Amino acid sequence: TNMLTKIGWSMHALEKGVKRVHIVNPENGALLQELYTRDGAGTLISGDLYDGIHQAKITDVNGIHDLISPLIKQGTLINRPKAVLEKDIHQYHVYTRDDLIVACGQLKMFENGYAEIGCLVVSPAYRARGRGDAMLGYLERLCVHRGASVVFVLSTQTMEWFIERGFDEVPVEMLPPSRQATYNKVRASKIYMKKIDSVRDLDASELFWNK
16 A cells, blocks of 8 residues: 555656656665666656667667677677668667667568568677567567568577577578578578467467566
């Protein structure tokens, strides 16, 4: 009951124009942690988007580049200079937490109802917290909304994570013709594909994700 009362006061404050309300337990250091760390120590009720996914903007280019650069240096991702990110920014989506980009993903549409999810990256500090699943689920739903029924990913790494989420390894010949034409045989990425008939398929599969 006490917590509900505090939430009621918080909602009243938001209605009066306060942007964020913090509810913090009276413990040593809790207030400092809540105010000066991104993940805090209490409960945050926000009137704006504190934690969520949205289509990337030009102003997100630097954050995306900083996030993916370590994987580019490792050879896990192909090089994506800032100029390329700027040109293709409409294809990118970002997961932000208090304006910090903690995950990103790229969605490219192809002919015959195919879509490719690429550059799916989560910050090391936020892995194992469901951000990757959230990004994948968001992009898959976006695919369905845009009319795609087959989603695929390419990687030079073994992709158990995608296999656990319903993707199957397929040969290059399964790609749409225009994507086959640009497939890099030297890099020889593995291809994983998933058929999605409806959003209900995604809802059902997510119940079995091992988070």
